[in-house]
Amino acid sequence: MKKHIVSSYDWELKRLNSTVTDMGYLAMEQIEASIDAMRKRDSKKAKQIVLDDQKIDNLEHEVANLSVRLLALRQPMALDLRNIVASLKISSDIERIADYASNIAERSPLLSSSKPIQLLTPSIIELGNLVSKMFKNIVEAYAKQDSLKAMQIWKSDVRVDKMYNKIMKNIISSMIKNQKSLNSHTHLLFMAKTLERLGDHSTNIAEDIYFLVNGKQYKKARPKG
Numbered sequence: 566m567k568k569h570i571v572s573s574y575d576w577e578l579k580r581l582n583s584t585v586t587d588m589g590y591l592a593m594e595q596i597e598a599s600i601d602a603m604r605k606r607d608s609k610k611a612k613q614i615v616l617d618d619q620k621i622d623n624l625e626h627e628v629a630n631l632s633v634r635l636l637a638l639r640q641p642m643a644l645d646l647r648n649i650v651a652s653l654k655i656s657s658d659i660e661r662i663a664d665y666a667s668n669i670a671e672r673s674p675l676l677s678s679s680k681p682i683q684l685l686t687p688s689i690i691e692l693g694n695l696v697s698k699m700f701k702n703i704v705e706a707y708a709k710q711d712s713l714k715a716m717q718i719w720k721s722d723v724r725v726d727k728m729y730n731k732i733m734k735n736i737i738s739s740m741i742k743n744q745k746s747l748n749s750h751t752h753l754l755f756m757a758k759t760l761e762r763l764g765d766h767s768t769n770i771a772e773d774i775y776f777l778v779n780g781k782q783y784k785k786a787r788p789k790g
Contacts, residue, residue, distance in 0.1 A: 574639055578648060581631045582708070585652045588624045588659045589704030595621070595666035596700060596763070599673070600693040603686065603756070608674035614667055621663040628656040643780070651777035655707060658766045658773075662700065665759045665766075669693075672756055677749040681739045688735065689756055692728050696764045699725065703767045703774075712778035719771035719783070725764035732757045 595614055602610040632649050635641060641649055676682055699718055706715040736757065740750040775783040 577631065577635055577639070578645065581628065581635065581649065581652050584624055584628050584631065585656050585659070586704065586708045588621055588628070588656055589700075589707065591617075591621050591624070592659050592663040592666065593697065593701050593704060595663050596693070596697045599666040599669040600690055600697060602670050603673040603676075603693070604690055606674055606676060606678075611670035611673050614670035618663050618667045621660055625656050625660045628652060644777075647777050647780060651773040654773050655770050658769045662763055662766050665763050668759050669756050672752045675749070675752055677746050679743070679746045679749065681743040681746055682749045682753065685732075685736055685739060685750075685753055688728075688732050689753060689760070692725070692732060692757065692760045695728060696725055696760050696767070699764060699767050703770050707770065707774055710774065710778055712775045715771040715774035716783070719768050719775075722764050722768045725761060729757055729761040729764075 595617060598610060598614050601607070602614065632653050635645075635649050639645070676686065699721060702718050703715060706712075706718060733754070736750055736753050740747060743750070772783045
C-alpha cells in the first residue's frame with residue numbers, strides 16, 4: 566500500500582484493516598465453536614458463543630467509527646476510498662456471519678438424541694467444516710488483499726451449494742419417515758440453511774476484496790450447485 570505524507574493517515578488505514586481482520590478471526594472462532602457445540606450438544610458452550618457475539622458487534626461499531634473519521638478528515642480517493650468502503654461492507658458481512666454462528670449454537674442443545682437425528686447430524690457438521698474453512702481462507706485473503714485467492718474461494722461456493730442441496734433432501738426424506746422428531750428435523754433444516762447462507766456471505770466478501778484491489782465490480786454470475 567502506498568504511503569501518505571501524513572503518517573497518521575497510514576496508521577488509521579492500517580488500524581481499520583486490522584480491526585476488520587480481528588473481527589474475521591473472532592467470527593471464525595465462533596463458527597468453529599458452534600460446530601463443536603452441535604457435535605457435543607454442549608449447552609454451556611452454546612451460551613458462551615451467544616455471549617461472545619457482543620465482542621464482534623463492538624468491533625463492527627469501531628470499524629464504522631474509524632471509517633467515518635477517515636471519510637470526514639482525510640477525504641480519501643481511489644484505493645484508499647475503496648479500502649474504506651470495502652471494509653465497511655465486509656465488517657457487516659462478518660457481523661452477520663457471527664450472528665449465524667450464534668443461531669446454530671442456540672439450536673444445538675435442542676436436537677434430540679433419536680437415531681434419525683444422529684444419522685443426519687454428521688453431514689451438517691461436514692457442511693459446517695467446509696464453510697468454516699472457506700471463511701478462514703476469505704479472512705486471510707482480506708488480510709493480504711489477495712483478490713486472486715478471494716475469487717478462488719468465490720468459485721468454491723458451488724461445493725457448499727451441492728452439499729446443502731443433498732442435505733436438505735435427506736432431512737426432508739427423514740422428516741416424512743420420522744414424524745415424532747419433527748422439531749429436531751426442523752432445527753436441522755434451519756442449521757443447514759444458516760450454514761449455506763454463511764457461504765453466501767463469504768462470497769460477498771470475496772467480491773468486495775476484488776473491488777478493493779481492482780477498482781471494479783466482479784461481473785460474473787455466482788456459481789450454483
